[in-house]
Amino acid sequence: MGTSDPVLRTLGDDAEDVREWLRAAAAGFLQPAVSEDELRTRAGAVDPERTQGAYADGRCVATCRTFAQRLTLPGGRDVPCSAVTHVTVTATHRRRGLMSAMLRRALRAAKERGEVCASLIAAEYPIYGRHGFGPATRATDFRVDLTRAGLDRAGLDRTRATGPEAGHVELVAPEELRTVGPPLHQRFRALPTSAGAIDRSTRWWLAHTGGLRYPGDERPDLFHAVYRDRDGTAQGIASYRHDRRWANSLPAGTLHVDELTAVTAEAELALWHYLLSVDWTVTVCADRRAPDDVLPLLLPDPRAARINRHHDLLWLRPLDVPALLSARDYRTAGNLVLEVHDEAGLAGGRYALDAVGAQGARCEPTTLTADLTLGVSELGSLCLGEESAGRLLRLGRLDEHRPGAADHADLLLRTDRRPWCQDMF
Ligand SMILES: CC(C)(COP(=O)(O)OP(=O)(O)OC[C@H]1O[C@@H](n2cnc3c(N)ncnc32)[C@H](O)[C@@H]1OP(=O)(O)O)[C@@H](O)C(=O)NCCC(=O)NCCS
Known part of the structure; x- marks a missing residue:
């Protein structure tokens, strides 16, 4: 077990910094040794400015990086998205909150950059829901x-x-x-x-x-x-x-x-x-x-x-609800007021969605009465049309303030063809 408290930082341009980080990522994924060849190959994908490590006793013990991604929404328009990857914590430092701290920083940075949501592919289902991610596509x-x-x-x-x-x-x-x-x-x-x-x-x-x-x-x-x-x-x-x-x-x-x-x-x-x-x-x-x-x-x-x-594949974490919901198309015209809860304080608020069907939509902060209250991870699961608001209602995972509001949300949000991501990252 390490003795000093780990310190989080963004990587610098130093090549050895990146190599040490890659070794830690390999250890976090339970790969004991990494060849020089592999370090060289993998270093090409790492943008130090979007890469964090946690350091204790002179060693990197936790890793997380993001890269810029484009995500297609229903209707065919795409939005900038922050793809999260290489999330690892070395076994000696697990369950001390390191992953949570790195994710908080990564999500804040993504929000500041104007990325509309964050995405990832979850190694294990229970890890990311508490950080506002919800499964958005299945395969x-x-x-x-x-x-x-x-x-x-x-x-x-x-x-x-x-x-x-x-x-x-x-x-x-x-x-x-x-x-x-x-x-x-x-x-x-x-x-x-x-x-x-x-x-x-x-x-x-x-x-x-x-x-x-x-x-x-x-x-x-x-x-x-x-x-x-x-x-x-x-x-x-x-x-x-x-x-x-x-x-x-x-x-x-x-x-x-x-x-x-x-x-x-x-x-x-x-x-x-x-x-x-x-x-x-x-x-x-x-x-x-x-x-x-x-x-x-x-x-x-x-x-x-x-x-x-x-199985679930792509998980999404909304960061900018108006930008996300106004960039997609809807099956029909209609209005919906959503109260979104976000403990991290990144995407919460009350938003009025004014959908004009296949011609897109407007979505803005509002003071109108909410039709539905839901968590940001539930919105992540609903935003591409994969999950059903009616199903989440039956599970008690969203609240309906107007009878039929969940059904109405499904009428608007769900898609004829299911959303699909075939790529791993
Ligand atoms: C998954 C991993 C990154 C978690 O890192 P960590 O620093 O131990 O996580 P945290 O301490 O921030 O955990 C925060 C919370 O999430 C929970 N959690 C973390 N990993 C979990 C898991 N795999 N399953 C269920 N719950 C998990 C913790 O129990 C903790 O809950 P608590 O606050 O109620 O105690 C780390 O265990 C790891 O590297 N695993 C192997 C590689 C991996 O699976 N990476 C993810 C790739 S997508």
Whole structure:
């Protein structure tokens, strides 16, 4: 156990400061040693000004950093968001409030920078609710048993677009995906139905395509497929790997879908059909898909797509309620007054939402009587449309001051397509 009280500070430009911080982060994630190579690679992602460490007895014992992220809201507009990552406290210093202190500082700094909310992916569910974060998107891990899916040649052809209108799938080299992928993903993020999507950095694309390798990361290289429509325009991408397993002289392989992003329904279906028809494959695993992905229903027997896991993914913490709620679209026009409680004093207040449906909304502080009172983490869960105000009401996690107000909130806030984030950070 350490003896002196840890002191929190923001990192300086000194390279050794960053390396010491990275070693502490590794220890916090229970990785005993980090190679020089790994330190060098990981240092490139760290912006010292957005990075905090806690120091005791000359050692870094706790870490937390943020980076600038763009988050798509229902309707397709995006807002600046503070992505929180590398939250660790070394085992010798746990449960003394270090994480809480770092988060408070990180959230205050994000608010000062004008970031509309903070986001993270929670290692464990109970950690972040008390800091105002709520689960805002969920994801589904599918495992398709191709032997039960009914996708024989005829089954595939029944639902596959063919003829002169049809585009085609082609395999591309990693370098080509680095060119095709970023603008396609930008188009995807701007779709009205892409709530929950986050931007991908150049570094993300490099890591995804094998151009940046974290030492010790033994994941095999991926295949990259692009769907082009009949005019040759890329409308979807998918990346996957195959384990090439055989058993008793029969193919027994699993194809793992790493990602699939499509901007048209035609591209989405064509890419799924391609992935489901690769030879030597009996199982297709696709993790972190949207809970309402088309996947099960494009199989003649949808039960062949077993849900392995259905889990929370992106957590959001509102920091600027008017900016957040006025940047999204709503299913219909309507008014709602929300009283938001925030113990951290960052986003609390009473706000009048005046939604004009798909044309956006106004949201401003108000003195009108509140329709609903809720905590900031509940607003985090509701703001993309994933959670239901009615469900939170039944749980006693929000208060209704006008009968039907929770139902009205659901009518406004919920989305036809569920919000979805497929990226980890
Ligand atoms: C999770 C972690 C960062 C918490 O750090 P910490 O400094 O011990 O947390 P704090 O002391 O600030 O805890 C604040 C409160 O949250 C609770 N809490 C913290 N971690 C928790 C967990 N994993 N599960 C449930 N409650 C947790 C604490 O019990 C404490 O509650 P209390 O105030 O009622 O006593 C640390 O345990 C850790 O590094 N874990 C391994 C890496 C990890 O999971 N990081 C998160 C990545 S998303």
